[in-house]
Amino acid sequence: MVRTDSFRAAVRAFEPMMGTYLKTPSPIVCEVLGLAPLACVCIDAEHAPFGRMELDACIAALRAADMPALVRVQSGTPGEVLSALDCGAVGVVLPHVVSGAQAEAAARSGRYGPGGRGYAGSSRAAGYTTGTMAAHIANSNARTVLVAQIEDAEALDELDAIAAVEGIDCLFVGRMDLTVSLGADSPLDARVIDAVERICAAGRRHGKAVGMFIPPSEDCARWQALGASLFILGSDHQFLLDGARALGKRLAPAQA
Template structure:
């Protein structure tokens, strides 16, 4: 099967969603859909290592690719998510090429990089040889740099050049707050997102983003974006309940 890493590199349009509830059952249910991937939001939702482990297990059991947006770029956070068997990690607040390189190094095996354990889920609980697992991990592990600070926009070309970064992911809400704007459609915010898309095209780096309006997907696809993490399990619950009440009371 074509891996998520390969699909990203091919600029295939990919649609996933955020998971905010640390429940393997929620992940199991969403894995029954045709979403291309799920992203556990361990940055803004109460995911500890055990919750990440259970949710990743549920996704893998259903054959669904699962990313983890970790709480910080701490190598221990990266190691934990990847050892649990996540397809990849979304690294928040990458502001420079040095930070991007550090994230890549912490996500890969080798000198100064991710520590090796053959007993992890990722390594098949000792059933995969070191040689095989090193090759498998290098070919499939996805590293996504989240761009959500003005400093990152200023350094976007340098960040986009970093080998090992599989995609740039726009943090639109954080950019809105950082620029002192009150709307995600503020011209400064839109210009920043366009700068990320342009840098991705210049340097062959896929670009992803969250959009509050699904109708905006064609607009940003035309500008070079191809990964869209839209909505969340919380949003589905609220939307479904709202729709049910509206239908029942009409």
């Protein structure tokens, strides 16, 4: 099973992986998901109510289970990236990446080096001062995963520029926002499908992994054949609803 230390290598080797979203700011939910046969949990700090302390507690719980924790940040500012990585996330999903220049800036903010991530040896990621600066920098730069989320129509003309950025490990298709951006009514619209295929092709051209969310009506195999390898589907909210609906169906209807 893919775990924290091997996650970036697995992404870059295009290993097929399934993850899910965390929408509830609860370390207990993280502890439960840490027992699941998943490759990662993506904490949705973009759309769900995660403050710094909730983010910290959830990442700590996932790390205790050796479950790779990605964080989808709100806007991809260097401060947001720094917070997620200092808390111990294995990587960051950067929303609304629309240009090569934006991807380059994001890649710098996620790794140590000139103009890059600020250093603190007192963070969880650095082992709370128990390791050397050199060891932590080397470890972090080797293991941190940076994912550029493609979810805007304007990004489609910049796919090669984005995918060519050295520090970007994966292109992730934000299917629902892409649908809205293209003016389509459904994620199954031909324009959306064409855009997803173009993103997959850019990943193949530049040797980058491609990840995606897909609607429940679609099957992973089709997109795997086009180069997608990382799927982040469902969420803790969805699992609760699905379980409750299934439970309700077990009760026989009242007799007339």
